Amino acid sequence: MRVATSQLEPGCLLTKDVMGQTNRPIVSKNTTLQPLHIDVLKKFSIDTVEVSNRRSDGSLFIVSETTEKEEPDQDLRSEEPVLPFFESYLAAVQEYKKWFTSWQGGSPVNISTIRKVMVPLLERAVDSAGHEVFSLHHYTSSKNYIYHHSVAMGLLSSYVASKMGYNYGEWIQVGLAGLLADSGMAKISERITWKEAPLTEREYEMVKSHPTYSYRNVEKISSLSNHAKVAILQHHERLDGTGYPLGVSEDKIHPFSQIIAVCDMYHAMTSERMYRRKQSPYKVLEEILQEQFGRYDHKVISALVKEMTSYSTGTxxxxxxxxxxxxxxxxxxxxxxxxxxxxxxxxxxxxxxxxxxxxxxxxx
The missing domain is CATH 2.30.30 (SH3 type barrels.)
Incomplete structure (x- = not known):
């Protein structure tokens, strides 16, 4: 029988695969649903599913008219993840799309909601995802670029920061800053954001205001560190002073900003965008190594290159x-x-x- 996701209860038995944007099911047929499965279905905006009229223990499942109680936060680091990493990533992208749409309508950034979705995913990126974080560009399309780019930038930034020796609290803040760095794009005209041709000089000048808008979105959020807020403001600054919005250089640029800047460029160059074709990740690495010294922190570039080229004999x-x-x-x-x-x-x-x-x- 078909029931609303809000009516599901732990123990319900799924009778049909729940499909997402890929050929792999989000949750497979014959799965006994647990609270985490139900939470994942909601994150994917699945409205209804097919379940048996009996729970997995044989008891009768009577559909309730009331919505379920909200589940408390769960520490996914101590559990076996139910979904593959990339499926969790795609779910986060769908959540980000909702947040971005709400920001376009004038809603404030809800950091507690964002943390609930993103912190477990950042932890998985650092703890177990490995090279999968460097393959997120495969899922990016030009029509959904900004949503994918923001989530991927957060995951990549956390991962690289952790490999550079930053502690848990620091790489979580770097990841959240990476995620929110482009939140200010919600204040830019959609005509410019989704334009399929190269931007005019005037349009580009308008886009260059987005770090300032992003900073204003988060400046009063107490659970986001000042380091993260500065990183959001400065993520388009460059060591040689050619960046924006302030045009600062060298030691005036926060280290967190420099991590996000490199990850931003890497994911952008490897992704399909409105008016630019994606490039091979390894070609992008070579361009970074050959052409970008002097603009980006060499320690960040070295960490990125080291992790991406850690393939061994036989790969x-x-x-x-x-x-x-x-x-x-x-x-x-x-x-x-x-x-x-x-x-x-x-x-x-x-x-x-x-x-x-x-x-x-x-x-x-």
């Missing part, structure tokens, strides 16, 4: 010419261009000598 990859290969040897001085062996014909290929080729994808 399977796909090259930009679509050939598949296996990593044979990685040089510390050229981490994005290892020696590889083509799987089809056994040919050894030193990528550092094949500048017309680059790694397109790493298979986990």
């Amino acid at each position: 399977k990859i796909r090259l930009s010419d679509h050939r598949e290969a296996e990593v044979i040897f990685v040089e510390k001085t050229n981490p994005t261009r290892p020696l590889v062996q083509i799987i089809e014909d056994g040919q050894f290929l030193p990528l550092k000598e094949q500048l017309d080729l680059h790694i397109e994808e790493v298979y986990e």
Whole structure:
């Protein structure tokens, strides 16, 4: 029978797969629903599901007209996650879309709601997601770019901050700052936000005001640290003073801002956007290494490159010419261009000598 998600109770038995935006079900048929399953269904905005008229223990399930009580926060770090990481990520993107729409209507940032959704996901990104955080661009479409970009920027920023040695409280704040850094885009005209052609100079000047709007959104939130608030304001500042909105440089830019800046650029360049094609993550890394020193903190870039090129001997990859290969040897001085062996014909290929080729994808 079909019932509203708000009427579900722990113990209900699902009789049909609940599908999301991918080919994999959000929750599979024959699952005995627990509070976390029900919470996930709500996060995905699933209105109704098919369940048995009997619970998994055989007792009769009588649909209640009352809505269920809100479940208390759960510490997902101590539990086995029910959903794959990327499904939880997609659920968070849907939540962010709702928040962004409410900000466009003038609603304030509700940090407690945001923390409830994002803190467990930030923890998973750092604790167990591994290289999955560098693959989030695969789920980004130009039409939903800003929602995906904000959530991914938060996850990437937390992950990189943790690898740089920041403690739990610090990388949580970095992640929340990354998530909210573009919240000020809600104050920018939708005509500009979703424009499918390059922005005019005047339009770009309007977009450059979004860090200030983002800062105003959060400046009175006591549970967000001052470090995070400054990071939100400064995430488009550059070490050489060419950034915005203040044009500050070097030691006047907060370290949190510099982490978000690098993660912002990485995800933007690897994602499909309205008027720019996505690029290979490893090509982007090379561009960052070759062209961006002087504008971005080299410690952040080094941490990002180290984590992304931590593939070992035997790792399977796909090259930009679509050939598949296996990593044979990685040089510390050229981490994005290892020696590889083509799987089809056994040919050894030193990528550092094949500048017309680059790694397109790493298979986990």
